[in-house]
Amino acid sequence: MGGQKKTIGFTLNGRRVAADIGVHQNLTEVLQEEFGLFGARESCGQGLCGCCTVLVNGIAVTSCLSLAAFADGADITTIEGIADGETLSAEQDAFIETGALQCGYCTPGFILMTKQLLDENPDPDDDAIMHYLSGNLCRCGAYPEILKAVKLAAQKRKAG
Amino acid sequence: MSPFELSEPQTLQDAVAMLDASDTGIRPIAGGTAVMLMMKTGIFQPDRLISLRGIESRYSEVSVDDAGDLHIGAMTPLRRLEKSEEAAQAAPVIRRALRRLSNVRVRNVATLGGHLAHGDPHLDLPPVLIALGARALIVGASGERVIEIEDLFRGYLETALAPDELIAEVVVPAQGTRRATYMKHTTRSADDWPALGIAVSLELNGDEVGSARVAIGAATDTPRRLKSVEAALAGKALADETMQAAGDAAAAEAEVHSDARGSAAYKRELIRVFTRRAVRQIMEMGTGGAV
Numbered sequence: 001m002g003g004q005k006k007t008i009g010f011t012l013n014g015r016r017v018a019a020d021i022g023v024h025q026n027l028t029e030v031l032q033e034e035f036g037l038f039g040a041r042e043s044c045g046q047g048l049c050g051c052c053t054v055l056v057n058g059i060a061v062t063s064c065l066s067l068a069a070f071a072d073g074a075d076i077t078t079i080e081g082i083a084d085g086e087t088l089s090a091e092q093d094a095f096i097e098t099g100a101l102q103c104g105y106c107t108p109g110f111i112l113m114t115k116q117l118l119d120e121n122p123d124p125d126d127d128a129i130m131h132y133l134s135g136n137l138c139r140c141g142a143y144p145e146i147l148k149a150v151k152l153a154a155q156k157r158k159a160g
Numbered sequence: 161m162s163p164f165e166l167s168e169p170q171t172l173q174d175a176v177a178m179l180d181a182s183d184t185g186i187r188p189i190a191g192g193t194a195v196m197l198m199m200k201t202g203i204f205q206p207d208r209l210i211s212l213r214g215i216e217s218r219y220s221e222v223s224v225d226d227a228g229d230l231h232i233g234a235m236t237p238l239r240r241l242e243k244s245e246e247a248a249q250a251a252p253v254i255r256r257a258l259r260r261l262s263n264v265r266v267r268n269v270a271t272l273g274g275h276l277a278h279g280d281p282h283l284d285l286p287p288v289l290i291a292l293g294a295r296a297l298i299v300g301a302s303g304e305r306v307i308e309i310e311d312l313f314r315g316y317l318e319t320a321l322a323p324d325e326l327i328a329e330v331v332v333p334a335q336g337t338r339r340a341t342y343m344k345h346t347t348r349s350a351d352d353w354p355a356l357g358i359a360v361s362l363e364l365n366g367d368e369v370g371s372a373r374v375a376i377g378a379a380t381d382t383p384r385r386l387k388s389v390e391a392a393l394a395g396k397a398l399a400d401e402t403m404q405a406a407g408d409a410a411a412a413e414a415e416v417h418s419d420a421r422g423s424a425a426y427k428r429e430l431i432r433v434f435t436r437r438a439v440r441q442i443m444e445m446g447t448g449g450a451v
């Protein structure tokens with residue numbers, strides 16, 4: 001496949017990186033193929049399930065519907081970038097402690113959305129959580145535990 | 161997705177200049193949520209996309225002018241519009257409608273200009289903006305023009321925009337004492353595309369309806385005004401019979417089609433019921449201040 005190429009440079013999980021990409025490639029593809037990051041994965045490919053969520057300049061984005069070309073100059077965080085070395089983030093800890101997953105396929109998306117929700121609203125009630133996470137699907141049906149995980153993550157973040 | 165070329169102009173004027181009135185293979189891309197889906201499913205295979213992401217930042221802003229008109233730049237992400245206090249003051253129905261439009265991630269990226277230019281009859285904001293009497297500022301190679309949102313939609317994924325025209329801004333006129341509501345009925349998941357979307361805006365004079373604007377989407381081939389309903393409401397007392405008459409007029413006027421979200425007969429009934437409910441909801445808001 002030919003097509004126009006572009007060299008993009010961006011910050012990926014805190015490190016400056018560059019890649020030569022086809023301008024028709026989506027961001028999920030480029031994260032996987034160029035950087036070996038498989039935390040964002042394409043499932044529905046239509047913006048419905050949230051498995052491909054990444055943060056672009058701090059904002060949650062559906063990477064399966066994003067052109068990688070638009071990542072040029074951006075600051076991108078994937079699930080691989082939210083732990084501090086060996087220390088997991090509050091959201092990661094909370095999902096593990098509450099058992100808010102079964103197969104784990106949806107979990108990176110849920111954790112990144114949880115992080116953004118708590119950045120915007122440190123104390124969400126059930127309605128706020130369900131509203132915010134309605135664009136993430138868990139086919140294993142771990143929703144009750146996910147609700148608990150989000151609330152536990154909120155507590156952990158407050159405890160610092 | 162098949163390869164294509166991408167241009168990233170820095171101004172709206174440059175973007176317009178890169179479009180071509182006679183070549184539909186060249187298309188703008190804004191948030192890209194609709195374009196990407198269409199490319200992935202092969203509905204659309206562009207030769208070249210013109211990204212609007214680099215154009216002047218004033219096209220991503222929301223403001224209110226001295227006359228109280230709300231100006232929304234075409235590149236404003238839906239999520240920014242949802243959070244805008246200016247928009248919530250000027251026309252609170254916009255924020256309420258946005259909360260049930262798709263999901264946070266899509267709203268983070270999708271723009272108002274892309275939403276309107278997409279021309280899908282199921283979109284939520286066209287009926288809302290039609291009921292509010294909004295207009296769009298269009299910029300093309302031969303200059304600017306203003307078009308009422310109600311005149312923008314021509315058919316499935318078809319709009320009144322020429323291939324070399326861009327929506328630059330949407331203006332919602334000051335609503336004064338008018339109040340509006342939007343009701344969306346989904347038949348599958350809660351944040352699915354609607355089977356019916358209906359927006360009603362009423363000017364109330366005490367216990368009487370002054371004037372009404374009513375628009376529906378999703379159930380019809382394009383979002384459109386229901387003028388018989390507006391006539392059934394204008395000058396009438398705020399009473400049960402008025403709501404009933406409005407619902408009946410809506411069901412009679414709207415040309416509905418069966419699809420995966422419901423049969424035509426079912427949607428006709430939805431229209432009758434939701435028109436009534438929408439009018440009732442506005443009555444219950446009481447008078448005083450725009451809602």
Ligand SMILES: Cc1cc2nc3c(=O)[nH]c(=O)nc-3n(C[C@H](O)[C@H](O)[C@H](O)COP(=O)(O)OP(=O)(O)OC[C@H]3O[C@@H](n4cnc5c(N)ncnc54)[C@H](O)[C@@H]3O)c2cc1C
Pocket residue numbers: 046047048065187188189190191192193194195196197212234235260261262263266269270271272273274275276277278282283284285321325326327328351352353354
């Ligand atoms: C998972 C999912 C769920 C959704 N659910 C809903 C829903 O419940 N309700 C709803 O209303 N919508 C829904 N949508 C649709 C969504 O609102 C649209 O995809 C979005 O608003 C399009 O905006 P965009 O900026 O991404 O447009 P783009 O994809 O960039 O562009 C869309 C079209 O507009 C053209 N265009 C873009 N900007 C301009 C401009 N300024 N001037 C002229 N032409 C322009 C493009 O060429 C293209 O034809 C959903 C979308 C997804 C992916």
Ligand code: FES
Pocket residue numbers: 041042043044045046047048049050051052053062063064065
């Ligand atoms: S894979 Fe992107 S939203 Fe489902």
Ligand code: FES
Pocket residue numbers: 100101102103104105106107137138139140141142
């Ligand atoms: S844990 Fe399996 S999809 Fe959510």
